[in-house]
Every structure is written in structure tokens, then in C-alpha cells.
Amino acid sequence: MTKTAHTEPAATRPNRWTTLVLAGAALASVTVGAVLPASAAEPQDAPVAGTVRAHHTVDTIALTAAMQPGAMASGTMVRVGGTGVTGWTGATGPLSQDPAAHFRIGSITKLFTSTLVLQLVGEGRFTVDTPVQELLPGTLPAHWEPITVGQLLSHTSGLQKPCVDFVEGEAPTPEQVLAHWTDPKCAAPQYPVLAQQYNGANYFLLGLVVEKATGRPYADEVQRRIARPLGLRHTYSPKPGDRSVPGPALTDSGEIEPWAWAEGGMLSNAPDLERFMTNLLRGRLLKPAQQRQLFVMPALSEGAEDRFSMGGLLRSEIDGTVVWGKTGSMGPSTNGVFATEGGRRTVVYSLLPASRDRELMRKHLTTLVGAAL
Template sequence: MTNSANSASRKARWITLVAAGAAVASLAAGALPVSAAERTPAPVTEALRPHRGSVHTAAPAELMAPGAVASGTMVRAGSGSGIRWTGATGPLSQDPEANFRIGSITKLFTSTVVLQLIGEGRFTLDTPVQELLPGTLPAHWQPITVGGLLSHTSGLQLPCVPFERGERPAPEQVIAHWTAPTCAAPQYPVLTQQYNGANYFLLGMVIEKTTGRTYAEEVRLRIARPLGLRHTYSPRPGDGSLPAPALADPSEIDPWAWAEGGMVSNAPDLDRFLTSLLRGRLLRPAQQRQLFTMPALSEGNRDRFSMAGLMRHEVDGTVVWGKTGSMGRSTSGVFATERGARTVVYSLVPATKDGELMRAHIDKLVEAALRDHGTGGSGL
């Protein structure tokens, strides 16, 4: 999503749904509202804390210092042996393990549950969503597959029917707005990968229809409980609260993004989740391969998503995998090298509307977090 689209989201409530917290599908998640961007940067509340004997350089501290790009930052840099360093600065929280709305990082939890159901034989990547959710999409539309939803190659267009500010639509209402007769139908043949939150609202509905349980229950039973993620959950509809300590002001949170962008977690839980996912602890081998299989339609795109909706990004020539998300004032991300040898979770409050500048800043932050600082390692 462009900066202009993010600006428009303050006036048109429905734009938030397009990214529901992942204001863009890139590391430089979009601009934040003017009121937040114009705030005076808060003083540093906590320095970086090295762990397990690692020695951090000045680079991460400089990147985390409140300034013209970000007014506050939380970072957790990990490895297979534990935390290497972590810290929080500015107006986020003094606790780098605080809870926060993870925005579109939620999509990774949704895709994981969907891939588990595929592994159980409930449906396949090629199953049309019209078979799983009869009557949900217009009858004259061509079939849209589960795989198309996961990889953002469904052809679904952006919404055209606005919601009123403060509305809390059910998933069925969201899709009805996306597929109204006045909205553009999917374009066939699909020629490019187009990041779209509607894909994951539909996948959330598929999860509930297939299992007979709520999306929140499936995430808890299949991911949070087995991995011991004590701070990770999908809130009840309309619940905008955050358990303390929190990284954001709950009054600024939109609690309705659901399977597309509504979950709560914290840095340690996200680190454990992504590491477990990349190391094959949550999926069967056939579905594990989908994590790193890139659809042909992703070629040439600046931001690329695998068949499982995992973001592929290059940092200093090294491929990392993960997801970004935004909610309220903050934009966040979780990334790791392919086997989880190096991990980073970040959340920051942008102080600029310049998406390119923010993207470059986050790239530097991720690169610094994924490197060995003073430990004699070889880098990423």
C-alpha cells in the first residue's frame, strides 16, 4: 500500500482492511497518521540489553534511538541458542517483552492452520473456495482456490464499499463488501501477485467452516498451546484491550481485523513461533515445502510471498523469511534465516511519512539484528 493509501485510511475506514495492520506488504509498512507522526520523539526508556555474553556494537543502538525516522523501537534479536540482545526505546514500552497487536503477522498463523488442514486431507491447495464456502462469493465468478488465497494470487480486487468508522463487521460482512456488484470482479487470467486482506478473511472462514470451531480456538489448539505461546491469542470480536505490559495505547487499536490482522502476541512468542514454523515443527513435509515455494506470479514484484503467504526478503544479499504487520501507531515484523539460526522481531512507531526512508531504516535494523555483533560469527 502506498503512503497516499495510508493517508486515505484515516478518512475511509475500509482501507484498513486491505492491509489490516500490514499497511504494506513490505518491510517498510506504511505511514502513520499525522497526529502520531508529528509527536515529539520521546526519550530513550531502555538501552539494548546484551544476552548470553554477546557484545552488541553501536549500530543497533543508533538505529533504535528515537529520531526523525522512528520515535520508538522495540527489537529482539535471537538465535538457536536464545536471545542475543533485546531492548525498547521511546514511547512504546520499557519492556521489550510487552504485548502488542501484531497486525498482518496474524496471516502466518492463519496460513499455518490452513496448511495443517491440508496435511490432514480436509481439502487441497487446488480446492475452490466456492466448494468450501458455498454462496459466499458471487455465482458468476470463476473458481478461486485455497492456494490462490494463501499466495495472494486469487485475483481479488481491492474493496470499493466503505464501512462507517467504528463498525465491527463480521467476516461475512467484510466479504460482502469486497464482492458487492459495484466492486471490480477478479481479473482473469490473474497476471500478478496482489497482496489483499480479503484472501485471509476467506481463509479464516474456511478454517471455521471446516473444523466447526472458531478461528481463535484453532489457533490456540494447533499453535499456541503446543508451542507454549502464553501471550499469543486471537481476541474476542470487539475486544480492543491489551494485557499489561503493552507496547501500544489500546485506545488506538482497531480490534476487528480477525484472521487477517487481529491477533495479539509478544516478541518472545513470535520468535518461537517463526523458528518452530521454519524448522518443520508445525507442518508435514509436503506442506513445509510450500513455505519456500514461490509462485511464478511473484516474479518481478518488489514484495514477494510464497505459496504459504510467507514473505521473502533479501537483507544484505541474504534471504530471510517472515511477515510484517501494522496496527494503531506501530508497525512490526518478524523475520529469520531459513532454518531460524538468526531471528529478529521488531515493532516501531514511525516518525516519518516517507515510505522509502522507513523501508531503508527497517532494512538496516533487521540486518543489524541478524548479524553477530562481537561474537566472532560470520554474519547473517
């Protein structure tokens, strides 16, 4: 185990898009509780309803025990920050001990996309009630009911799974991905929408909304609006066709196609994700109205296996403490970033699952993150 102030995650393996997006959505929806750190900037804490937990020193003995290779994971990286902690980082198994190791963050990318969208809402470019059909004419079938920006953010759009396979080894454009989701052979959105349903298509559409509203590529907006202002030097959305993972890499698993774009294609490292979550939860990136939306839970989230807010944050609880964040899978790794209210404690993790049992993995991740609270 290494004790450091920064960490970056790893590479992954090629996979066909349809398999990747469905498997990724399944693993990414494995929820855990988590915590959040302090950032280089000193934003004002954005108050969130609920009890504020008085954090104690991290139980490094319990955390180290949960990270040991075994039946649930062959290797684990964890970084904890926040009150009483200064970038505690450890890695076990075949994962890199380098605190600056890079990894593909999978569906954690969605938090960057939702942040961009809420920034544009705050600038008056559109509202959360604006139908995406108005913003992206011709992108969705004309006979579909209107789908709003807010429904995309909160996974309440009713969009169904794709039914068309992509060609092996090809990296489709976002438009081609959506064409597969909207193919006449596939199921149309179900109306009325009766439940929250996690779906990567929502965030492909939001990525296109960002590009249409700004007139600039999604990757450029990530840098201009989030990465550069926060000093996230290891966080970016790769260019089309870029399969590389810069060294040092968290895992030595070769190259992977960056299929997932605004839905799950970004790279980062643990220190950058910690700083991003801290600043996001402390109100550094959004105006007050949009900051409040981050924590509003739609009625349709009640009863859902994994509950997403109107701002795209995953809400979970560990021992009565509410945590906010996102999970993500890409290639061999399962990742997550979570924080308590106001970014007072954070946890970033990446592990190599040894079990495909969802319930056992949930319990393991809850234990892992709970040890950092």
C-alpha cells in the same frame, strides 16, 4: 535499552475498517530482511534451498544506533534470538521497556492463518488446488472464476480492493467484510491473474475455510493447534468486540477495534513471535510436504514489489542473505518478524513510524534488521 529474554507489544487506535485495511496493507508490505532464534522445543531443522549463513554475534552498537528516535521512528523495540544470542531485547522512545509488553501484531496474523490452513491440507481436509467456492458455497458470486486455496495463500487470487465503506465504530463480521469486497459495485477479480497482489480479503476467506473445515471458531483453532502446543501464553485472537490490550502494553495508545480477525487482528509479544517463527521454520508445525510449500515462490511473484511464497511467507534479502517472515501494521505501530533458514537467527521489531515515505522506511528497516544478522 534493556537486555531481557522476553518482550510483548502494544495497543493501538480505532480506525474505520476500510481505511485500516488499505493503510495496513500498504504499511505491512514494507519489506525488510530478518533473522530467527531457537525455541523451547527442539524440532528438526527443515532444510531450505540456499546458502546457510554462519551467524555472528549481534552488532549491538549498530542495532542500538538504528533504534534511536529520529526522522524515521519515534520509538523502536527489537528482539533478536538464535545462534549466539539469548533473547536480546531493547526498546527506545515511548515504548515500554517491559520484555513482556503486548501489542497488536496486524498482518503478522496471516502467518498463523496460513499455518492453520496448511495443517488442514496436511490432514487431507482439502488441497491447495481446491476452489474456495467448494469449501464456502455461496460466499463468492456465482459468476466468478474458481479461486483456489493456494491462490488465497499466495495472494494470486486476483481479488480487488473493496469499494464500500463500513459504518464508523462498528466491528463487522467476517461475512460482512467479504460482502463489501464482493459487492456488485466493486471490481470483480481480474482474469487471467497476471501478478501477485497483496490483499487482506484472501485471508478473511481462509479464516472462514478454517472454521468450516474444523467446525470450530478461528480463535479456538489458533489456541488448539499453535499457541498451546508451543506455549505461546501471550498470543491470541480476541473475541468480537474486545478492544482491550492486556498489560503491560508496548505503547499507550488506547483501545482499538479488532476489525481484522484472521487477516490482522491477533495480539502477541516478541518472545512468542520469536518462538512461533522458530518452530514454523524448523518444521515443528507442518508435515514435510506443506513445510516445503512454505518456501515455494509462485511464478507470479517475479517482479512483485513484495514477494510471497505459496505458504504466505514474505521473502526478502539483506546483503545476499534470504530471510522469511511477515510485516504488519495496526494503529500507530509497524511490526515485523523474520528469520533465516531453519530458524537459526530471528528478529522481531515494532516501531512508531515518523515518516510515511515507503522507500525511506524500507531502507531504515533493512538497516535495522541487517544489524541483527
